[in-house]
Each structure stands twice: as structure tokens, then as C-alpha cells.
Amino acid sequence: MKKVSIKDVAQKAGVSIASVSYVLNNKVDSRISKETVDKVKKAAEELGYRANNIAKSLKTQRTYTIGLVVADIANPYFSQIARIIENESKQKGYTLIIGSSDENVQKFEGLINMFCDRQVDGLIIAPVEGAEDCLQKMQKQNIPFVFIDRYLPKINADIVQVNNYAISFEVTQHLIAGGRKNLVLIAYDTLLQHLIERTNGFKDALIQNNLELSDNSVLYIDKDAIDEDVNRGFDFLFSDANTPDAIFFTSNKLAVSGLKKLMKLNVKIPQDVAVVAFDETEAYELFSVPLSFVRQPLSDIGKTAVRMLHNKIDDHLLPIDKVVLNAELHTAASSSPKQA
Amino acid sequence: MKKVSIKDVAQKAGVSIASVSYVLNNKVDSRISKETVDKVKKAAEELGYRANNIAKSLKTQRTYTIGLVVADIANPYFSQIARIIENESKQKGYTLIIGSSDENVQKFEGLINMFCDRQVDGLIIAPVEGAEDCLQKMQKQNIPFVFIDRYLPKINADIVQVNNYAISFEVTQHLIAGGRKNLVLIAYDTLLQHLIERTNGFKDALIQNNLELSDNSVLYIDKDAIDEDVNRGFDFLFSDANTPDAIFFTSNKLAVSGLKKLMKLNVKIPQDVAVVAFDETEAYELFSVPLSFVRQPLSDIGKTAVRMLHNKIDDHLLPIDKVVLNAELHTAASSSPKQA
DNA sequence: TTGTACGCGTTATCAG
DNA sequence: CTGATAACGCGTACAA
Numbered sequence: 001m002k003k004v005s006i007k008d009v010a011q012k013a014g015v016s017i018a019s020v021s022y023v024l025n026n027k028v029d030s031r032i033s034k035e036t037v038d039k040v041k042k043a044a045e046e047l048g049y050r051a052n053n054i055a056k057s058l059k060t061q062r063t064y065t066i067g068l069v070v071a072d073i074a075n076p077y078f079s080q081i082a083r084i085i086e087n088e089s090k091q092k093g094y095t096l097i098i099g100s101s102d103e104n105v106q107k108f109e110g111l112i113n114m115f116c117d118r119q120v121d122g123l124i125i126a127p128v129e130g131a132e133d134c135l136q137k138m139q140k141q142n143i144p145f146v147f148i149d150r151y152l153p154k155i156n157a158d159i160v161q162v163n164n165y166a167i168s169f170e171v172t173q174h175l176i177a178g179g180r181k182n183l184v185l186i187a188y189d190t191l192l193q194h195l196i197e198r199t200n201g202f203k204d205a206l207i208q209n210n211l212e213l214s215d216n217s218v219l220y221i222d223k224d225a226i227d228e229d230v231n232r233g234f235d236f237l238f239s240d241a242n243t244p245d246a247i248f249f250t251s252n253k254l255a256v257s258g259l260k261k262l263m264k265l266n267v268k269i270p271q272d273v274a275v276v277a278f279d280e281t282e283a284y285e286l287f288s289v290p291l292s293f294v295r296q297p298l299s300d301i302g303k304t305a306v307r308m309l310h311n312k313i314d315d316h317l318l319p320i321d322k323v324v325l326n327a328e329l330h331t332a333a334s335s336s337p338k339q340a
Numbered sequence: 341m342k343k344v345s346i347k348d349v350a351q352k353a354g355v356s357i358a359s360v361s362y363v364l365n366n367k368v369d370s371r372i373s374k375e376t377v378d379k380v381k382k383a384a385e386e387l388g389y390r391a392n393n394i395a396k397s398l399k400t401q402r403t404y405t406i407g408l409v410v411a412d413i414a415n416p417y418f419s420q421i422a423r424i425i426e427n428e429s430k431q432k433g434y435t436l437i438i439g440s441s442d443e444n445v446q447k448f449e450g451l452i453n454m455f456c457d458r459q460v461d462g463l464i465i466a467p468v469e470g471a472e473d474c475l476q477k478m479q480k481q482n483i484p485f486v487f488i489d490r491y492l493p494k495i496n497a498d499i500v501q502v503n504n505y506a507i508s509f510e511v512t513q514h515l516i517a518g519g520r521k522n523l524v525l526i527a528y529d530t531l532l533q534h535l536i537e538r539t540n541g542f543k544d545a546l547i548q549n550n551l552e553l554s555d556n557s558v559l560y561i562d563k564d565a566i567d568e569d570v571n572r573g574f575d576f577l578f579s580d581a582n583t584p585d586a587i588f589f590t591s592n593k594l595a596v597s598g599l600k601k602l603m604k605l606n607v608k609i610p611q612d613v614a615v616v617a618f619d620e621t622e623a624y625e626l627f628s629v630p631l632s633f634v635r636q637p638l639s640d641i642g643k644t645a646v647r648m649l650h651n652k653i654d655d656h657l658l659p660i661d662k663v664v665l666n667a668e669l670h671t672a673a674s675s676s677p678k679q680a
Numbered sequence: 681t682t683g684t685a686c687g688c689g690t691t692a693t694c695a696g
Numbered sequence: 697c698t699g700a701t702a703a704c705g706c707g708t709a710c711a712a
Contacts (some may be wrong), residue, residue, distance in 0.1 A: 003481075005706060016682045021708060032681075053458050054403065055706030057394045058687050065458075075428065076622075079419035086413065095458060096439055100426060118393050118405075118435060141343070190581060256622050263628070282416075282596050283623040290605070345690060356700045361690060400703050470698065587683030 003045045013043035024063055065095045066309060067115035067123040072100045074335045076281045077252055084302030085124060089233045094308050101253050103223060105130040112182040116143060122309045127152050129191050144312035150194040158312060158320050160305045162296050164194050168201025171248055171276050171294060171329055177211050179338035180246035180274050184237060189220040198250045221254060230257045233296035238265055245273055245338065252279035259287055274335040344387045353383035353429040359487035373563040406649060407455035408438045416621045417592055424642030425464060430649050439471050443563060445470040456483060463647045467492050484652035486509040486645050498652060498660050500645045502636050504534050508541025511616050511634060511669055513589055516549050519678035520614050524577060526598055527590045529560040538590045561594060564576035570597045578605055585613055601629055614675040630672035637665045
């Protein structure tokens with residue numbers, strides 16, 4: 001029960017393998033007689049022939065495969081994006097390979113190398129800190145890729161991102177407009193530019209509203225010790241006389257961890273503290289208070305990224321394109337105005 | 341800046357491509373002189389040579405790729421499993437391709453065909469209802485695959501599953517032991533055997549405890565209209581005089597939807613109703629009451645599946661292996677005993 | 681319509 | 697014993 005190859009079909013149909021190839025790829029262009037077409041189709045059907053993509057790729061130098069590098073496919077943000085990218089890719093005829101970097105340069109490079117060794121036609125990448133060298137190599141090798149979610153300032157590449165600075169500014173403004181004066185941002189301790197922009201949007205909004213920007217205004221969390229850092233940080237924040245009256249989480253994982261802690265601390269939301277979270281996850285739906293959150297246009301991000309990559313694969317000389325999509329603030333009870 | 345092939349390396353090193361291949365694959369077996377080895381390695385290094393896996397696969401008939409078919413990669417259960425399988429696969433030298441079936445036979449078959457066309461070495465599959473024909477074809481073609489999560493009774497294949505019946509029985513027993521008498525199971529309206537087993541475990545436990553098993557004991561939900569069905573069903577259950585005092589959700593998505601509804605209905609947990617959910621998701625962590633849940637050994641499932649598939653790929657004649665791993669009940673406040 | 685070179689490695693076989 | 701030659705895997709696409 002071995003696989004049937006084009007040769008078997010040609011033999012059975014009594015024609016050349018070339019004819020079989022033409023017929024099965026609809027490259028008929030009136031070159032081939034209807035009779036031959038029928039014979040070939042019949043033989044292929046009867047044998048259950050399916051072309052070997054490996055052989056095809058070897059010749060055509062295209063695999064119709066794209067690689068997706070995310071931080072962690074188990075993170076809802078990335079699994080949702082991955083799902084959209086999977087659909088879009090399939091629709092455009094590509095197969096998707098997914099890899100998780102864990103924000104680790106070594107793993108990241110390993111994935112990129114693996115993908116390149118497998119001759120992917122292109123990549124969609126959420127790059128990690130320190131991946132510059134690796135990505136520069138890819139640019140030299142002319143392998144198309146598109147950034148999503150984040151970027152590296154030193155790498156000039158196609159990207160689909162959201163208005164991180166502006167939306168953070170807007171969130172902060174919203175909290176301040178609700179009468180909050182002692183805002184705290186929960187952010188990762190990171191060099192990733194898109195996250196820094198979220199922090200900057202927050203800081204600038206504070207400044208613009210003449211609110212004090214102190215060392216305690218931003219709580220920096222180590223991504224590898226979220227719960228620990230959140231616990232310690234919140235214990236500190238809420239032990240002080242000057243407790244926060246608004247908290248803005250800059251990621252879904254920080255929000256989940258922080259909200260758990262707020263539950264334990266018995267903090268009343270929104271009475272004591274207003275809360276806004278970045279990203280959207282089903283976890284928010286089970287929180288006792290309807291949460292205000294920043295909704296990223298995941299579907300648009302995924303579709304745009306695939307479209308851009310697809311175009312780039314078809315024409316490697318396309319100019320670099322940088323797309324900024326708008327995330328939007330979805331307000332709910334958790335960030336209601338402060339009652340006097 | 342085109343890719344460097346083995347030919348380039350051979351030329352640069354001044355040896356034949358065969359020698360390059362031998363050296364780079366450590367198939368030296370004392371056949372090749374140290375001098376040649378060094379020349380080849382140096383040339384390969386300098387040119388930055390990386391073998392083309394496509395060409396390699398064409399010859400060796402192995403792609404070192406495995407396909408994973410899940411219902412939906414955006415579902416935390418599957419994205420967590422996928423992450424584990426990704427790691428295990430990589431460690432064993434395989435690349436993972438993931439596809440989502442949406443529980444739809446057509447999509448499922450499309451994925452399987454795509455994977456086979458891409459010559460995957462094997463597959464890990466969460467099969468959907470009605471996929472029998474498709475899977476039988478694969479067995480005839482001798483393409484190795486391993487079921488996870490669920491199975492089709494008509495298909496005799498390798499599988500890694502959990503003790504669905506027993507754990508459901510145990511959960512039910514636990515609720516009854518807590519003084520609950522009016523239990524309701526929230527289940528999918530499905531023919532999938534593993535889910536039916538969960539229902540059967542529940543029913544048998546009721547019977548064994550001489551509790552009434554009525555039409556209202558199981559609320560069947562259409563997977564494509566979870567929120568609607570849950571809303572309607574719960575409205576009905578709680579409008580009745582004889583309201584439930586315990587609810588067992590048979591999946592994470594059912595639990596999230598149901599818990600949202602219980603919040604809206606202002607049902608007190610565990611005072612009015614005890615709750616146990618299947619699966620584990622971060623959403624549970626934000627619920628106001630610590631949730632009792634059934635924890636599946638995801639890591640074991642993933643590792644076992646990859647190991648079994650790997651073995652099967654290496655030896656297609658291995659006997660069929662059916663592994664049952666134990667899920668365990670993790671009890672918390674949501675299913676505390678009823679107070680008198 | 682068909683013959684066949686080609687894409688890029690692997691490996692059996694052959695020559696030195 | 698070392699290393700080169702060439703067949704092979706399976707389609708594609710050009711020349712004939």
C-alpha cells in the first residue's frame with residue numbers, strides 16, 4: 001500500500017508524466033486533448049493520486065508554508081491571533097507552522113533557523129529582545145517576514161501593530177477623568193518598545209494632567225515571576241497610607257495575576273480602585289465586576305499580517321509597510337468614576 | 341544573495357558533494373580523512389551552509405513533521421496541550437503543524453488531507469464526529485496517528501485518554517457526599533464517546549445513590565450556541581421550585597458560560613449551589629469563589645502522545661496502544677458541603 | 681504531447 | 697581505505 005506517484009498515473013493512463021502534470025495542474029491551455037485529460041483524470045482518481053508537495057517544493061522553490069513565532073501559544077492573546085492567522089493562511093493556500101519563543105533569544109533563533117531550514121516562504125514574527133542579529137541575517141537572505149504585536153527599533157521591517165502609546169494615554173485620561181488621582185501602572189520590566197510605549201502613554205497622561213509621577217506610579221514586573229512580583233508589589237502599594245485609586249494593567253497575564261491579588265486584598269472595585277486591563281480574555285468574564293479593557297483588533301491584525309506577508313512573498317521588492325491599527329477602550333463598571 | 345547548496349560547499353572545499361554529505365551527517369565511519377572533514381566543515385561554516393530539508397525529505401521519505409489536529413487552537417485546553425506537544429515534538433526533532441477542525445468533518449478532512457499532502461510523518465488527532473471514513477483511509481495508507489482527548493469507537497487506534505467515566509463518577513459522588521441531592525450536569529449535545537462517558541459517570545453515580553435521574557438532570561448544550569443554550573437552560577432550571585443545588589460542568593467553555601450566568605442569577609456558591617468544572621483554565625482563578633475542578637494531566641497527555649507517535653513512526657508495526665491517564669478532582673470552596 | 685534536465689540532498693556502488 | 701560517480705526521490709517546465 002505504498003504511495004502512488006505521478007509515474008503510476010502516467011503508466012495507468014498510458015501517457016507521459018508531463019501530460020499528467022499538465023492536466024492535474026490545469027495548465028492545459030488547449031495544449032492537451034480532451035481525451036488525454038479524461039484518461040489522466042480517471043487514472044488519477046482511480047489510484048487516489050495526490051501530488052507530493054515535497055517534490056513540488058523542491059522544484060518550485062516554494063513550500064506554501066509560513067512560520068509563526070509567538071511568545072507562547074498557550075497565552076490566550078497569541079492563541080487567538082494564531083487561530084486567525086491559521087484561517088487566513090489556509091485561505092491563501094499556506095500551511096502554518098507555529099513556534100513559541102518564551103521570550104528567549106536562544107529559543108527564538110532556534111525557531112527561526114528551523115523555519116528557514118524548512119524553507120518556509122515567509123514568517124510572521126513577534127520578536128524578542130535581542131533578536132536583532134538573527135533578523136538582520138534573514139533580511140540579508142531576503143526571507144520575507146512581518147512583525148506583529150511588537151518590533152525592534154533597530155530592525156526596519158514590515159509590521160502590524162496597534163496604537164500602544166495613544167490607547168494607553170486614553171486609558172489613563174479616562175481614569176483621571178473619573179476622578180482618580182493616584183494611578184498605578186502595572187508593566188513588565190522590559191526593553192520591548194511596544195510595552196515601553198504603553199508606559200510612556202501612561203506617564204505622559206499623568207504629566208499632562210499635573211499628577212505626580214513618582215517611583216511608585218509604575219510597578220515593574222519580571223515576566224518570569226509575575227505572581228511573586230505582583231504579590232510583593234501590591235502588598236507594598238496597599239500597605240502604604242497613600243494607596244492607589246486606579247490600576248492599569250498592561251497585559252492580560254498581569255491583569256489576571258493582579259486581579260487575583262486584589263480579590264485577596266479585598267479591594268473594592270471600582271469604589272476603592274478603578275481597574276482597566278489590556279487585552280481581552282475569557283478570564284475577565286468571570287471577574288466579579290465587569291472589567292474595562294483595551295480590545296486589540298485581533299482579527300484585523302491577523303488578516304493584515306497574512307496579507308502583507310503574502311504580498312511580500314509574491315514580490316520581495318515591495319516597499320516596507322508599517323501598519324498601525326487602533327485598539328479601543330471598552331469601558332465597564334470596573335473603571336466607573338469615583339464617588340465623592 | 342541566493343541560498344548556498346551542498347554543491348557550493350563541495351566546490352569551495354574542493355571535494356565531491358558526496359563527501360560533504362558524509363561529513364555533515366557524521367556518517368564518517370572512518371571513511372573520510374580528517375583533512376577532508378576539516379576542509380568541508382570550514383567551507384560549510386564560511387558559506388553559512390544549511391541543508392535543505394525539502395531535498396533531504398524527498399530522498400529519505402521522512403519530513404520530521406507531525407500534524408496536530410485540535411478542535412480549536414484558541415481554546416485554552418487545546419492551546420495548552422499544543423504547547424506541550426510543541427515542546428515534546430521539538431525535543432524529538434519534529435516540527436509541528438497545527439490545524440483547527442471546529443468540530444467540523446469537512447474541515448477535519450481538509451486538514452488531514454493537507455497534512456498528508458505535506459507528507460507528515462504522523463499525526464496527533466482529536467477526531468470529530470463522523471470522521472471514520474477519513475481515518476480508515478489513513479489506516480489503510482499506513483500513516484501513523486494517535487488520538488488524544490477523544491476517540492471514535494469504530495476506529496481501533498492508538499490513543500491517550502483520561503478516565504472520563506470514573507472521574508465524573510467521583511465528582512458526582514463528591515457532590516452527593518456534600519449533601520447535594522438535586523444535581524445537574526451541563527453537557528454537550530454530542531455523540532463523542534468521551535463526553536458520553538462523562539455523562540454516564542454522572543448518571544450512574546446518581547442511580548447508585550438512589551437519587552432521581554430526571555429529564556432535567558442533564559442540560560444538553562449545542563456547542564455552536566453555548567451562551568444561548570446555557571441562558572435558556574439556567575433560566576428554566578432556576579425558575580422552577582425545585583432548583584438545583586449542585587452543578588457539574590463537563591468542559592471549560594461550558595463552565596465559563598455557566599458561571600457567568602450564575603453570577604447574573606445571583607446564585608450563591610456554594611451555599612445555594614455547589615459547582616465543579618471540568619478542565620482547568622485561568623478564567624477560574626478570577627471567579628469570586630475558588631473553584632473545584634477536574635484537572636487533566638495535560639503534560640502527561642502531550643508527552644505520552646508524542647512518545648507513542650514517535651515510536652509508531654519508527655516502527656509502523658507496533659501493536660496498538662491505548663493509554664488511560666488519571667484526571668483528578670481538585671476540590672475547593674465551590675463544592676463545599678451543604679450547610680444544614 | 682513527450683522527453684528530459686533540473687531542484688538538492690542521500691547513499692549504494694565503483695574507482696583509485 | 698578514501699573519495700568520486702551516479703542513481704534516486706517526485707514533480708515542473710522547457711525544448712523538441
